[in-house]
Amino acid sequence: MKKSTLYLFGFIVTPLCAFAKQTDKPNVILIMADDLGWGDVGFNGNRIIRTPHLDALASDGVVFDRFYAAAPLSSPTRASVLTGRHPFRTGVFSANEGILRPEEICLSETLKEEGYATGHFGKWHLGTLTKQGKDANRGGAAYPHLYNPPVEHGYDIAFVTESKVPTYDPMICPEKNNGRFWNAVTPGESVRDYGTSYWDIAGNKVTDQVSGDDSRVIMDRVLPFIEDNRLKNQPFLSVIWFHAPHLPCVASPQHAAMYQGVSMEEQNYYGCITAMDEQVGRLVAHLKELGLYENTLILFCSDNGPEIGTPGSAGNFKGLKRSLHEGGIRVPAFMVWRKETPAGKHVAQACSTTDYFPTVLDILGHTGSTKQALDGESFRRFANGSTRARSKPLLFGSMLQGAVLESDYKLYYSEGQYELYNIEEDPFEQKDLHEVMPKKVKHLKKILYNQFNEYKDSFDGKEYGTESVKRMKQEWHTIFNNERK
Incomplete structure (x- = not known):
């Protein structure tokens, strides 16, 4: 068994009920x-x-x-x-x-x-x-x-x-x-x-x-x-x-x-x-x-x-x-x-x-x-009731699709085309805002590209070596279809 680098506190044994x-x-x-x-x-x-x-x-x-x-x-x-x-x-x-x-x-x-x-x-x-x-x-x-x-x-x-x-x-x-x-x-x-x-x-x-x-x-x-x-x-x-x-x-x-x-x-x-x-x-x-x-x-x-x-x-x-x-x-x-x-x-x-x-x-x-x-x-x-926003955006990728969700806004990508939605106001994705909010698109697009570049580094073995990389003989799956940033 490999040893992880995660370190946790030990547990405490206390009586909870008569059963044990x-x-x-x-x-x-x-x-x-x-x-x-x-x-x-x-x-x-x-x-x-x-x-x-x-x-x-x-x-x-x-x-x-x-x-x-x-x-x-x-x-x-x-x-x-x-x-x-x-x-x-x-x-x-x-x-x-x-x-x-x-x-x-x-x-x-x-x-x-x-x-x-x-x-x-x-x-x-x-x-x-x-x-x-x-x-x-x-x-x-x-x-x-x-x-x-x-x-x-x-x-x-x-x-x-x-x-x-x-x-x-x-x-x-x-x-x-x-x-x-x-x-x-x-x-x-x-x-x-x-x-x-x-x-x-x-x-x-x-x-x-x-x-x-x-x-x-x-x-x-x-x-x-x-x-x-x-x-x-x-x-x-x-x-x-x-x-x-x-x-x-x-x-x-x-x-x-x-x-x-x-x-x-x-x-x-x-x-x-x-x-x-x-x-x-x-x-x-x-x-x-x-x-x-x-x-x-x-x-x-x-x-x-x-x-x-x-x-x-x-x-x-x-x-x-x-x-x-x-x-x-x-x-x-x-x-x-x-x-x-x-x-x-x-x-x-x-x-x-x-x-x-x-x-x-x-x-x-x-x-x-x-x-x-x-x-x-x-x-x-x-x-437990906190209303503070999450600190990390959510990223998604599948086939030639990508998406990034940051706060209320979601950028959806598919084969070179982008859509932008305010998910809080428009959860059913009916009103595409990408043409009227170009700065938001640019911001979320940058997150999407940068994060998937980071994922590729992990895929290539940056964090734990290339043994599995060589074993699997997989090629990186790009969602961007050679599109440039």
């Missing part, structure tokens, strides 16, 4: 849905999809009104969560592209050094999980340079897939299917292996208890991990990355039946979200039963906006998954930590998945520094 002693350090749970749109949850106004447990949990904490995924695609956002860095720094430019480089200092490693047990459950999508045989999108002997399992990043326990799976009966699919939506398979129906497996921390394929609702399959592994560490009096980090409602979208017959009078696609999309919601409720009930809820930090978000051609909703925001307009990157999100944060509050400041890492460090009392630059900043003060 528990550290003062909070347990940390990071929950992420996959392709869940801003408008797909009740706490953001959806009146069709039933998400009562998410809604109740959100009301017990702080809802972020302007929360951004670091990218409009899965892998880059996930890299930002674990590192606090822009995904372009480590070459995770898109889904199924690049890996979370071993030299990156991850939240899991940092907490492990502080005595935390660390577990990752559900989707991984930051490298392949086996060198033997074909698995998912990139796994197997043909791609040895992409092998990059959770054990390389400070995890004690893992139950993970490399990428997507059907959200019901995740290991199989009907012999004939459209790859997007189908009803749950019935006895006697012709099926085949889907082609993706669950893997444990030692690199073994897991074949037991992997049928039925996928969110339940994941939570079945999370709860024993939590209980085991409660008995050991050990704080824990549990990263729970659900697959729902990413395609292939399948709901159990019971959950699909909750949505009568709509299309098959809607029944399965809505149903798998409600199934995921029930598992969040199951998690919260377990935390309360073990006396852990009050001192557990829970962060929930989606990895990007809803997929094109699905019933997913970005609300009234412009764009969907893959777009750097608001609908592709503004996602549902909340924070719950009953020990400190107030209930029933909203945060108006822009926050991002890059902020997770520094926020947790802030809560743990980190006062040191790291040789690797962090792009995020702690949103702890926002959750």
Whole structure:
């Protein structure tokens, strides 16, 4: 295990309840849905999809009104969560592209050094999980340079897939299917292996208890991990990355039946979200039963906006998954930590998945520094009512798109064209101001260029050498298409 250069205070053991002693350090749970749109949850106004447990949990904490995924695609956002860095720094430019480089200092490693047990459950999508045989999108002997399992990043326990799976009966699919939506398979129906497996921390394929609702399959592994560490009096980090409602979208017959009078696609999309919601409720009930809820930090978000051609909703925001307009990157999100944060509050400041890492460090009392630059900043003060603006702009890049968000203004770039919006006054990006505010465009354009030049330095190995650079043989992905400053 590599040693990070992050230095934190040690934890203090104090009695919390009659069940056992528990550290003062909070347990940390990071929950992420996959392709869940801003408008797909009740706490953001959806009146069709039933998400009562998410809604109740959100009301017990702080809802972020302007929360951004670091990218409009899965892998880059996930890299930002674990590192606090822009995904372009480590070459995770898109889904199924690049890996979370071993030299990156991850939240899991940092907490492990502080005595935390660390577990990752559900989707991984930051490298392949086996060198033997074909698995998912990139796994197997043909791609040895992409092998990059959770054990390389400070995890004690893992139950993970490399990428997507059907959200019901995740290991199989009907012999004939459209790859997007189908009803749950019935006895006697012709099926085949889907082609993706669950893997444990030692690199073994897991074949037991992997049928039925996928969110339940994941939570079945999370709860024993939590209980085991409660008995050991050990704080824990549990990263729970659900697959729902990413395609292939399948709901159990019971959950699909909750949505009568709509299309098959809607029944399965809505149903798998409600199934995921029930598992969040199951998690919260377990935390309360073990006396852990009050001192557990829970962060929930989606990895990007809803997929094109699905019933997913970005609300009234412009764009969907893959777009750097608001609908592709503004996602549902909340924070719950009953020990400190107030209930029933909203945060108006822009926050991002890059902020997770520094926020947790802030809560743990980190006062040191790291040789690797962090792009995020702690949103702890926002959750506690501060109205002071964030000190760092938010940067986004995907394909030939770029964007920078500083205070109320957002500059959007795509293949040589610029758009400028006042997101506070015009959240749905209807009024392009780039022609009437040239100085603001020039200012934000400079930030965009300068930051991506800095990201390229990191990508080229400036901070930690070129071993992974040479291993991956990646070329830098420019969003600017050779445009000059």
